[in-house]
Amino acid sequence: MKILGLIGSRRKLGNTEIIVKEIARNCMEKGAEVNFIRLSDLKIESCSGCMQCVFKASPCPLKDDFYFLLEKIKEAEGIILGTPTYLLAPSGIIKLILDRLYIANSKDRKNFLNKKAVTFAIAGIKNWAPLSLPLLNLFPLFLNFKLIYSFILYAPGPGEILLDKEYLKETKIAGELLIKGEDNVLTLSNSCPICKGAFFIFKEQNQIECPFCQIKGEIKQSKIVFPSISEHRFTYASLENHTENWVKATEGSFQNHLKEILALRKPYKEMDKFFIKPPSFKINEEYQNNLSKALLFFEAVNEKNWDKLLDGFSQEACLIFPGSAPLSGIYRGKEEIKRYFRRMNIAVPNLKFIIKEVFNHSHSIIIEWENHGLTRKRKNYNNQGITILKLKAGKIIYLRDYLDTEQLKQ
Numbered sequence: 102m103k104i105l106g107l108i109g110s111r112r113k114l115g116n117t118e119i120i121v122k123e124i125a126r127n128c129m130e131k132g133a134e135v136n137f138i139r140l141s142d143l144k145i146e147s148c149s150g151c152m153q154c155v156f157k158a159s160p161c162p163l164k165d166d167f168y169f170l171l172e173k174i175k176e177a178e179g180i181i182l183g184t185p186t187y188l189l190a191p192s193g194i195i196k197l198i199l200d201r202l203y204i205a206n207s208k209d210r211k212n213f214l215n216k217k218a219v220t221f222a223i224a225g226i227k228n229w230a231p232l233s234l235p236l237l238n239l240f241p242l243f244l245n246f247k248l249i250y251s252f253i254l255y256a257p258g259p260g261e262i263l264l265d266k267e268y269l270k271e272t273k274i275a276g277e278l279l280i281k282g283e284d285n286v287l288t289l290s291n292s293c294p295i296c297k298g299a300f301f302i303f304k305e306q307n308q309i310e311c312p313f314c315q316i317k318g319e320i321k322q323s324k325i326v327f328p329s330i331s332e333h334r335f336t337y338a339s340l341e342n343h344t345e346n347w348v349k350a351t352e353g354s355f356q357n358h359l360k361e362i363l364a365l366r367k368p369y370k371e372m373d374k375f376f377i378k379p380p381s382f383k384i385n386e387e388y389q390n391n392l393s394k395a396l397l398f399f400e401a402v403n404e405k406n407w408d409k410l411l412d413g414f415s416q417e418a419c420l421i422f423p424g425s426a427p428l429s430g431i432y433r434g435k436e437e438i439k440r441y442f443r444r445m446n447i448a449v450p451n452l453k454f455i456i457k458e459v460f461n462h463s464h465s466i467i468i469e470w471e472n473h474g475l476t477r478k479r480k481n482y483n484n485q486g487i488t489i490l491k492l493k494a495g496k497i498i499y500l501r502d503y504l505d506t507e508q509l510k511q
């Protein structure tokens with residue numbers, strides 16, 4: 102059995118990591134294959150709310166590690182998910198991931214169906230973690246995992262959990278149940294049997310409802326009982342119904358009112374001038390802008406679109422090509438740069454660049470590439486190198502290539 106341990110704390114060898122590993126150890130003893138992911142090692146962007154994953158069933162446009170995480174979850178049969186408690190709730194990385202789950206939920210919900218999960222939260226002190234389990238459990242519940250077992254342990258300092266051997270009891274149960282795939286046998290008393298939270302809304306008479314799962318219960322002799330646990334927010338049918346009949350329908354009603362909404366939004370757009378942003382935002386925006394211009398340059402070379410290419414250079418730009426080949430030298434100004442690219446195109450008429458890596462250094466963009474093509478004499482040409490680009494006001498002012506000049510001799 103493949104088990105994936107997901108660690109929701111940044112603290113190395115902290116309590117969450119130790120408990121994930123201890124449950125995993127129990128599973129390994131029963132022959133399980135184990136891998137861990139520290140969730141904070143992943144680059145997870147916050148959901149941009151574009152809704153493309155639901156409305157168009159298209160891939161998420163955010164370029165980060167979310168799909169890596171989904172793939173690893175798909176490969177596993179069982180998940181161990183642990184979080185520290187921060188401000189009464191799971192750590193922020195858990196919420197970032199929860200917000201992105203629509204991708205999985207709307208598109209390939211069946212891929213996750215009936216995978217098994219055990220979850221736990223660590224808290225520093227009793228009664229200060231009311232939201233930790235119910236929010237954490239949205240992860241397995243929203244993906245229709247079988248939530249096998251869920252528990253809370255208490256320890257403030259990193260690794261302090263090891264001082265009280267109580268943790269061994271919970272981790273043993275969790276490991277055994279995960280391997281067996283059996284349902285939770287030890288539901289905490291007076292807690293929700295689905296999300297394991299302990300919040301309830303009072304309805305009429307002795308009726309109550311869990312606001313997370315919408316499961317209905319009754320108070321009988323000072324105890325909460327749940328007549329049925331098969332009806333709640335997170336059943337496969339209920340989630341499917343929510344996505345298909347409510348979320349997807351919001352697109353049409355929004356489009357129908359779009360003109361009106363755009364007009365009503367106008368005065369709020371005018372207030373954009375009051376936004377304040379940290380200096381790093383400006384630097385990042387400038388970098389993103391420069392990067393897209395640098396990539397456009399390589400696109401233009403590959404397309405042999407010389408107008409687009411020259412448009413990317415400033416009037417006084419400087420281009421330096423290394424070595425002692427006929428093309429080598431310093432080219433100043435757009436006219437000379439145009440001459441350089443004409444000659445390059447004659448030397449290797451179908452030269453194509455593949456970008457391997459992009460580095461950001463101060464005001465420079467550094468691009469590592471590989472190129473290939475056929476020379477005029479129909480010989481294979483292949484090289485690797487880096488290009489340093491400096492940009493100002495969206496135009497390239499300096500371009501310098503570093504490459505294997507030996508390859509140029511052919």
Ligand SMILES: Cc1cc2nc3c(=O)[nH]c(=O)nc-3n(C[C@H](O)[C@H](O)[C@H](O)COP(=O)(O)O)c2cc1C
Binds near residue numbers: 223257
């Ligand atoms: C920013 C922060 C907020 C915390 N908030 C709570 C809290 O609300 N309730 C609680 O019981 N413990 C809280 N704690 C304590 C942690 O849950 C506790 O230290 C836990 O052991 C951390 O797990 P870790 O070692 O895996 O990181 C907080 C700790 C930090 C750093």
